[in-house]
Amino acid sequence: MPKIEVHEKLFHKFLGKKLNHTELIDVLEAAKAELDEVNKEDGILKIELNDTNRPDLWSTLGLARQLKVYLGGKPSQFDFYSTPEAQKEVDDRVIFVDMGLQHIRPFIAAFVAEGPAIDEALLIDLIQSQEKLCGNYGSKRKTIAMGIYRSEKLEYPIHYIAADPLSTKFIPLGLEKECNLNEILTLHPKGMEYAYIVKEYKKYPFLKDNKGDVLSFPPIINSAKIGAVEVGDSKVFVELTGTDMYTLVLAASIAACDFADAGFKIKPVKVCYPYETPLGSEIITPFYFQKPIMLDIQEANKLLGETLSPAEAAKYIEKMGNKVTVEKEKITLFPPVYRNDFMHPVDIVEEIMMGRGIASFTPVMAEDFTMGRLTEEEEFSRKVRDIMIGLGFQEMIYNYLGSKRDFIEKMKMVEDSIIEIANPMTESYEMVRNSIIPNLLASEAISGNAVYPHLIFEAGKVVLKAKDENYGSKTKNYLSFLFSDREADFNDISAKVSALFYYLCKDYTLQDVDDPRFIKGRCATVFYRDKSVGVMGEVHPDILENWGIGMPCTTAEIDLDQIMK
Amino acid sequence: MEAVETIIKTLHPLEIKVLLHVETGKKLNAEILMQELSFNLGQCNQVFSWLSMKELLAELERFTIISYEITEMGEEYYKQGTPEERIVTLLEKEKKLTLPDAAKYLNIDNKDVGSTFGLLSKEGMLAMNEDKAIYIADKTKDQRLKHLRALLDLLHEKKSVPDTELTPALQKLAASLSKKRGSGSSICKQLERDKVVYILTTQGEAVKKALQTKGVTGQEIGVLTAEVLKSGEWKQRGFRSYNINTPPVRVLLGRKNPYVEFLDKLKDKLISLGFEEYDGPLVETEFWNCDALFMPQFHSARDIHDVYYIKQPQYAKTIAEPYLSQVSHAHENGWQTGSRGWGYSFDKQFTKKLILRSQGTVLSAKALVNAKIPGKYFGVVRCFRYDKVDATHLADFYQTEGIVLGKNVNLKTLLGLLKMFAEQVAGAKDVKYVPGYFPFTEPSVEVHIKHPELGWFELGGAGIFRPEVTLPLGIDVPVLAWGLGIDRMALMSLGLKDIRDLFQADIEQVRLRRRS
Missing domain, CATH: 3.30.930.10 (Bira Bifunctional Protein; Domain 2)
Known part of the structure; x- marks a missing residue:
């Protein structure tokens, strides 16, 4: 289970409210989170997140987003994503994918974020959420890897290609000399750590812009030239590569929401594939692929042991940051763009439980008679x-x-x-x-x-x-x-x-x-x-x-x- | 007076005899006891040591006595003659001999013959001529010969002779002989003994009087034997009082292992709450360990570094149908469960992979297949984890888990169940529920309790099995699934800190262990 470090000041700023630690411990239950450690000197809280299906909570911003609504604040409004029905404008922000990647690392998603200059606390938090998204949710970068770049230096379109490991060279972050991709896998610490993802292939994933400037060798390392984001930068290009389209697009949305909540404007990027993907051959990311899910209030009441009205139930679901509509006995939930954990109507039932608060359910003894015995x-x-x-x-x-x-x-x-x-x-x-x-x-x-x-x-x-x-x-x-x-x-x-x-x-x-x-x-x-x-x-x-x-x-x-x- | 009473109870018959025998102001030593009470030396030493420790006798004076004891070599010389005697006898016969010839003749080492000749020539009895032959120079200068023989005779007869009983000449000889060499190569050895004279103390006098008043004689019966019963002698003699505070000897007994006993009690408690025990093999398949619990095959907790795989065979032969098909469809597209599924292609070979079960929930999943409705089941079962073994982690350990099936079970009955566990199993009054996360339950709850000794901690996790778990296994009623973390309570109950000690192999440690 992931543990994150939360910068308390930053957290309170996004939460729009100050909580003392006792209040925080109670509120954290709404995110299935626990306060693990408090470092008073540098104002850092260590928080453990128990839900492995909620990677959107694994950052200061994401956690604050959930708790803010729970505490009665206004939910974040995101309008930067495309849907199957409505596409956003991308200008020249396009990525072309090489046919050769289909069986290596087939998918990429990206966006540009422009906003205030990034300060140190935010930069640390961005790096942390990148690590948690890719390390935990992305199985040690296998299914998700993410790179952030200075976008001013890029010339579109960007090319995501399958490159020859020996003849392709660039200066990676952390080293001072030019290396080919093979050398990076054996010399660079990140290369050694993540070589297992690519080393069985003949060609490796590679990302460059229209001028031929290298962005990165995903999922291993960024280039030293444009792949180093620092305090003070305000325009960044974010890309994610991976092997599962839905996981990847969700991760891109989570990253975009964090930037948006931090005051950045999100500009979408179009990805053109030479092969079919589960979401088509042209996708504009961030992209909303989630489907509405319906719950019958009778089912919910049966599992909860309650007699809630659909309107009551809807109120609790909304308190958890979700959008719902109610029609007679049926509640329809439209998952937020940063969540994809509603697989079954029972997943909505838990939202009701949490929105209403577990303490509001009275424990009762089951009445069925059963006989106990040893084997x-x-x-x-x-x-x-x-x-x-x-x-x-x-x-x-x-x-x-x-x-x-x-x-x-x-x-x-x-x-x-x-x-x-x-x-x-x-x-x-x-x-x-x-x-x-x-x-x-x-x-x-x-x-x-x-x-x-x-x-x-x-x-x-x-x-x-x-x-x-x-x-x-x-x-x-x-x-x-x-x-x-x-x-x-x-x-x-x-x-x-x-x-x-x-x-x-x-x-x-x-x-x-x-x-x-x-x-x-x-x-x-x-x-x-x-x-x-x-x-x-x-x-x-x-x-x-x-x-x-x-x-x-x-x-x-x-x-x-x-x-x- | 009470002190005297207590002392009397601790007295050994020997002590009683001595106390009754000794007269106030009279000196007492080992010789007296040996003579007058027929004690042996060992008994004397013991009784003096006990009585002086109890301060009933006091040491009056102490002096050291030197005595000599004959050695094996001395006994041999006594019988065969000393080297001195043998050389003189030989020379009387042969008149003149070189030293090597004498040595050969007597079968004594060259250097021993040399040194013996040296001693006798110094006294003028023997001499050596120009041909290096030795001869008797003056037969009357035989002082050393005579003294040696006298000493040997005396030692042989008395075994041990005090220094004071020797003439000054013999004293000197004995001292020089036993001091020069180690006891092995000498005819006698010197012993130093402390001789102590004791006298009755005031306390001793009081005890003696008390003994006399009570008529204690030291002849009272000690161990009551079958013979004593048969002879009826107990009717005439009283019984010696024992010191009831003497530390008893240690008993080695047959005993339950305290940790097993703890687990037994836990099982008994669960049975009393209406749960039926389940069990199953230690080797399991990925199918039952995770797939049947709707954990996707790409789940991060299903890494090679999380479970132990079996080397040979690697795969089970089959997975029972229709469960395999139904579970695989549930993973792929939700099957008939109303779920959208995980949306990936289910690997039917991987699901047969053999592992050591990593969670007790495996058995809950298996129990569903034949479960009664309503039904309550539990298991306290060994599980295996790919963990570095330390004070809080073990490679194999127990998990306590179970399920409750029923048409009318729900979140509120789940909380009721957890409340019952908190009160009945952990003895807690304060209970708190918080939302939890488990891949196979929705909703999921954790129960925290305020343990009377351990304070607040997480007692366990629970939830309602997802329909993707129950429906493919043929169950269409809600199923409450629960697990309890009992290790902390076990450690506390056994007074331990390190979880490895639950499986202690050291016999002495286990023998001494208690459960509060």
């Missing part, structure tokens, strides 16, 4: 655990993930007998256990100073490989216990297994087995109803040595799912 496995496990405790064992609980060294090497197990993680973060957690015995031995290995005897057990889950299963594996409930003392031997563990089965009212038989974990001739397979359900024996000194254990150990492991039947 059969849990009931059985509890019975087993009670017996083990009666036998003097201390119950343990372990993590299910572990290392190959512990689960395989120290136990002398066969490599592919255990479910392995394809993308482990560290080698300490690279496998899911298929036995609890390694966990018990790991405990022994670090508990040499604990008073003996040691009697420990766990009843927990393991995962076994199982070819015939749909998932290729099976999760099972196992019981394992271990007895360690100066003279712990087979008879000790055998006596405990015997007692366990007696009190579970189950019969079992034993058969000799060869198992590298145990001393030969001092271990057995446990059979229940002719099925192997476990193993027990004296742990082999080889294994004890692998774990660095200096005391004899005997152990048993039983498949509880099998003996439960």
Whole structure:
């Protein structure tokens, strides 16, 4: 979930109101936001935004826009966008897209913002919203990347082309010499960070103006010449490139709304594609593609447990900054240009909840009668655990993930007998256990100073490989216990297994087995109803040595799912 | 007087005997106890140490006694003769011999023969001629020989001989022998012992009198045994009082793990509130882990760095129909749910990808397929996250989640449910609800509580499952979905700070752990 830094003065200016921190905390609920930290010295608030579908809230301006209306202020009026029905004038502001980009990074959206000189607080906020839009919402620039330029230096039309990585050169921001695109990917910090987006292609996205002046190598880095915006600039060109048209156009609208709220005039730009896109081959951005969505008041009342009239409901929806019309039982919502999170009428229901305030809904108890119960496995496990405790064992609980060294090497197990993680973060957690015995031995290995005897057990889950299963594996409930003392031997563990089965009212038989974990001739397979359900024996000194254990150990492991039947 | 009473209870029978035996003003030492009460030395030392610690006896004087004890080598020389004796006997027979010949003959090291000759020639008994042969020069100068033998005889007979019982000559010899060399290569070793003389203190006198008054003899029964019961001797003898404040020995017992116990109680509480437990495999598919919950396949939380993938096999064989088709259509265009869908092409291979389940909600989605209406379900289940393990993060951990299905459930019953959890599970009175965000619920709510000890914190999240979640899984009534964060309460209940300690492997730590 994104966290933003909000310049308190700037925030209050756009909000048109001063709030103390207690008031702010309450109001932030209307944006599903939380006040995380207050830095009194430089007047910065750290705010966490919980709704990952509301990127419009991830800037000082966007957050202020939402809360201003909620607090009764006038909603922002935006008229800079085109719609499928009404197109805005663009003069010469046109971008031509190269055919070669269709399968690399096919879409671009842009606009020009002209207004007051940008001050430092605003510049910092613009950079932050650019980062959040591209980093979080744009999946680390993969689906959205954004560039801001000084627009006076540009000559239209602008060309968005697929360029040759070796012969295309320019001086990127942050470096002083000319590099080709390949060199940027290996030398420039941003190049290294975002190379993964483009490096599999033969040609890379590239943006230049009609004079041939380089704007940028999207989604990597701007040029040093026109791609550096500074405090005092007042005319900027903003472009966004990406792989999903709707996400991209929405992001462009969000950026434009922020500029507009900061007092800038937005001038649209036309993009001409040589291929079809979900929004046609010529699009003037910012563009309003959102569709109205309709809610039946009965549906809303059913979900809310209320009896609101359509007019009441509409009032609350409007309080959240939305435009609605009401016709009898039906409420139609026209999403703001900066939002695209109304997928289903239930999304409007939440607007009603928030507009009205959650505190206005009285908690009531559901009246349906239902019967509570544990799973059969849990009931059985509890019975087993009670017996083990009666036998003097201390119950343990372990993590299910572990290392190959512990689960395989120290136990002398066969490599592919255990479910392995394809993308482990560290080698300490690279496998899911298929036995609890390694966990018990790991405990022994670090508990040499604990008073003996040691009697420990766990009843927990393991995962076994199982070819015939749909998932290729099976999760099972196992019981394992271990007895360690100066003279712990087979008879000790055998006596405990015997007692366990007696009190579970189950019969079992034993058969000799060869198992590298145990001393030969001092271990057995446990059979229940002719099925192997476990193993027990004296742990082999080889294994004890692998774990660095200096005391004899005997152990048993039983498949509880099998003996439960 | 109370002090005396207390002291009496702590007295060992040996102490009682000594106290009753010693007379006021009379000196007491180990020898006396050994003689008069037939104590052994160990008992003497113990009883003196106990009684002086209790200040019933006081140290009157203390002096050091030197004594000598025979060593193994001394015993050997006693039997076989000392090297001095053996050389003289040999020379009496052979008259003249070189040192090496003598050494060979006696089977003694060259240098030992040399040093022995040196000692005897110094006294004038032996001498060496020009041919380097040794011979007896004066048989009467045998003082060293005699003294050595006398010392050996004495040591052999008494094992330990006080310095004071030796003649000055023997004293000198014994001192020089045991000081020169280590005990191993000498015929005797020197021991220093402190000899202490004790006297009864005033307090001791008081205790003695009290013992006499009460008729305590030190013969009272200690451990009550079956034999004592059978013989009936308890009828004649009283019982020794025990000090009830003696620290008891440690008991090792069979016990539940306190964290498991905490989870058990949580489950019991949920059952008592009418919830039925669900469970499922640790290995799951992308389909149930996320797709069925309407999280788009391009969702940022579905990155390779958020879930653990299974190495082999990588994919499930099948995903049950009609759920696969219905869910995929819901993603693509909303299917019959009234939603516009996410508008992308659903990847039916990716959805079969096997992972370790990353959220308990998987089981809620699976439970929907066979759920009763009305129905209440819960699970306290192990989940896995691609997280760096530290004091607040684990790679595998428990999540507590559940669902409530019913024709008439709604936002208000959802709040009622959360209120019930806050009161019943967390014991909180103050509850606050704020709007929340979860990809699979709308509306979504968070519940914050004022815990009696932890203060305000987020107890959990909940919401009403989106129709895009429920309808493709065959459920057409509203479903409340909830999750509770219980780790903080578990840590507090167990008196822990570090979440890793919930899964403590150290046996001693687990044995000592308690749950308040």
